[in-house]
Amino acid sequence: MYQYDELDQAFVDQRVAEFRDQTRRHLAGQLSEDEFRPLRLRNGLYIQRHAPMLRIAIPYGLLASPQLRKLADIARRYDRGFGHFTTRQNLQLNWPRLPEVPDILAELATVQMHAIQTSGNCVRNVTADHLAGIARDEIDDPRPYCEIIRQWATLHPEFTYLPRKFKIAVTGSPEDRAASEVHDIGLHLARDAQGNIGFTVLVGGGLGRAPVIGQVIRDFLPLAELLAYLEAILRVYNRHGRRDNLNKARIKVLVKTLGVERFREQVEAEWQLSRESAARLPATEVERVRSFFRPQPYEALEDFDASAGREPAFQAWYRYNTRPHRVSGYRAVFVSLKAHGQNPGDMSSQQMEAVAALAERVSFGLVRATHNQNLLLADVRQRGLYEVWLELERHQLAMPNIGTLTDMIACPGLDFCSLANAGTLGVAKQIQERFDNLDYLYDLGDIEIKMSGCMNACGHHHVGHIGILGVDKHGEEWYQITLGGSANGFTALGEVIGPSVPKNEVAATIERIVEVYRALRAEGERFIDTFRRVGLTPFRQSAYATHPAAA
Amino acid sequence: MRRILRRREIVVDDWTHLGEDAVDGAALIVPLAELRKDPGRWWQWSGRLGVRLTPVDRVEELADELPRLDLVAVEFPTPVDGRGYSQGRLLRERLGFRGELRAVGAGVRQDQVFLLARCGFDAIELTDGEDPDAARRALQRYDVAYQPGSPETAIRRQRFFA
The missing domain is CATH 3.30.70 (Alpha-Beta Plaits)
Incomplete structure (x- = not known):
């Protein structure tokens, strides 16, 4: 690193x-x-x-x-x-x-870390795909470019007081695992006809009060122009983004107001005029940063099925909590921070120390934080997986639920956050209790629940297959449920299913929703695909204990 | 007597804002809107002339007049209104303004001066109550920077260059 x-x-x-x-x-x-x-x-x-x-800050999660x-x-x-x-x-x-x-x-x-620009109206922590560098479908490792952007954005003299917060994500794979289309700027690594590295540039995505999916403003930006082009986008935004109304100050509002074509013209014109005076990105600097992200010294190993002949609990963990690796003989291992009875994303000091030691033994001393609020040991030898499982089990970090309904995202909500309208942690617990049967979770398969305690959408509820948004209704906590959102590959915003439900009804409502899916799904069809095929209506009809009009 | 920070030194201000007591021949700073309203009068002013921009003024519209101006003052109404940083860089880097570039307004405080100086401001008129000595020290808070910037600060090492 x-x-x-x-x-x-x-x-x-x-x-x-x-x-x-x-x-x-x-x-x-x-x-x-x-x-x-x-x-x-x-x-x-x-x-x-x-x-x-x-x-x-944990830059790009590493x-x-x-x-x-x-x-x-x-x-x-x-x-x-x-x-x-x-x-x-x-x-x-x-x-x-x-x-x-x-x-x-x-x-x-003292350990090369900081908390700079993790809040405030400035360029925030640059995020990346948690499988960067090990994914089989990767065009290039996004992390060196994240690091370059991190440095460029750090205390940028012109862009430290923007109209609103500004989030950038970089992804190196065709499958977007960084939710880049809901960022102020999304950069997709690409190669031109000559094989040169560059970026497809998206702008104006964002969640929050009025969610928007980012739009492409440049199909291919040569790598050497990266900083000059970012500077042009930020300058247009800094000058013309609204500052009179906090709710209309994100770049997505400026893009929408101007229209993406006019916004693009302004950025391109600014870029042409400022290329000479903007920060250059020489190939030597790219090489310097890239040299820190070279592939690990992997051993030459054969792939094998580490789960064969093992007990069912290990097999379940292997299936749900590990992922293929581009190097044979290795797999990536999720450290689940989604144990039932625990707040999603929380980790004790003791658990952190255990994972730090484990990573040194089995994964080159590196750990990644994922945007799904888990950790990842990226480079584990397949023949060491069983020992890793035992060690994670010992520290309650092996809940075999990654990608299932209880691997949910939740912001801290009303229990901690002064912006929140409603609690999320109690609801998470309620869902964990209702869906505590692993066989049932596995039968439901790949379902993403994302929950936010307010419109600011820290829990990304708009892009959850099932989104839960806490709202304040005359001083009581109610929850609005959306279906069909997605941030992976195909980005979509969820549709509101109907009136919000009271706190004690959330898990029961979700159960009724997934039962509709179980009844309607085709063989092997995921929840999100069933939803896209049949639409909202059948879910709406069955989601409520009583008819929605009565709620 | 107003004291300002000019090129790392605290000096007594030799400029007057329109609305303050301006004697004939004084160096005078006039808001852009006022200059546009009565150009005949202000371009004939007996002393040196400066213009004061608000955050919404487009600096490009000043391009032809800049050679006749000795000073451009950029207003920062609050510490978090960052538009003036772009105006400052554009004046220096795109429009080639070489006169005094001055930050003014209620948002100009010691915690802003490092950024202002990196963007090309060589004069800083602190808001009332700010200590010029503290602001002068604040110019030296960092001796490294990632981005290119003007040499008003004491940067010994920098990552990216223009």
Whole structure:
């Protein structure tokens, strides 16, 4: 993985010193809360319902074991011994104390980590496919380009105070595993006729209050022009994006207002005019960064079925929690953070330490955070899988439910977040309890539930096969359910099934929905495909205990 | 006496904004809208002339007049309104403005000055109550940067170049 050079290290150290001074001024009453807010947000610090929340960046989801160990140590010493992995491959601490945050950031800097630009109206953590570098269908590894963009975007003098937050995802495979079409900018690695690397550029996607799927504004952008082109997009947005209404300030609104054609013309014109003065991306710099992402020193091994002759519990885990690898003899292993009875994405310090040690033994000392709120050990020898399973089982990290209904995404919701309208964790628990039978889960197959506690859509509910959105109805928590969303491969936004349901009815409603699927599915047909074939109506008719009009 | 930060030094401001007491022959900063309203008057002004832009003003429209201006002031109404950073870079890099580029307004505070200087602002008129000495030190908060930028800061090492 990427290693900081002297510049990177000096930068994060100086950033910590700056934030320490800003925090000191705030605590001394020299910076009001209003003045301090944009500064702390750009260092990942929110003020939440109970306490500050610190969102630590995990660039494109990649962590080395010493970094994961440091996160465990910080969670234990400065928080309550656990952290929460998010859909943007970051880690959130829910109970840090404000005066200690500069110390936490200083600790992070000792292992080449930070919390820079994980919140605030600026370019956020750049995300990537969690199977980057090991997927069989990959055109090129997206992570070097994520790292280049991370550096370019870090404290960018022109683009640190944008109209609204700005999210970029890079994907290297035809199958989009990074939800790139619902990002402000999605970059798809591509090759031109001569085999040169470049990007298809999408712009204007986003979830939140008014979800939109991104549109292509350039079919092929040569690699050398990457930063100049990003700069042109950001400049058009920074100048013309709305600042009078926070709900209309995302780039998607500007693209929609101008129309994608006019937006493209403005970007292309800006790019032509600013190419000379924009940051260049020389081939030597690309090579320098790429050199940190070379394939691991794999052994020459044969593929074999590691599950043959093993007990059913291991076979289930093998089937659901491991994935093929481009190198024979290896598989990728999900570390499930979706054990029933646990908050999705939560992980204790002890579990982090166990996974850090395990990764050193079996996966080149690297761990990945996925946007589905699990971890991944990317490079595990097939012949070592059984031992890995035993070790993960020992730490309650082997729940064999990846890709099933209970591998759901959930934001922290009302229990932690001051923006939320409704709780998500209680609902997650309710769903886990109702769907606690693994055979039933396996029969339902590939179903994605995504849940957000408010319109800001941190839980990506719009693109869940089943989306759940918490709403506030006269001070009570209700839940609006959507069906048919998808962010993988074919991006689609879910359709609202009908009136929202009260909290205690969510899991029962979902059960009625999946029973409709079981009744209507063709042989081997996935939930999402049945939905696309039959449409919303049959689901709507059966989803409610009583007729929807009465609800 | 207003003190401003100009090229890393704290100096007494030798410019006057329209609306302040301007004696004949003073260096005067006039809002763009005012300049457009009464061009005959302001272009004949007896002293040096500067123009003040709001965040919605298009800098490109000033292209032909820039050689006759000694100063362009860019307004930052709040610390989080980032449009002026683009205006500043465009004035310097695209329109080649070589006069004084000054950040003004309620959003100009010590925590902004590093970014402002990287975008080409060589003069910083802090909002009331901000300490010029602290702002001068803030210019030195970083000695490394990833992006290209103007040499107003003390950057010893940089990743990307124009």
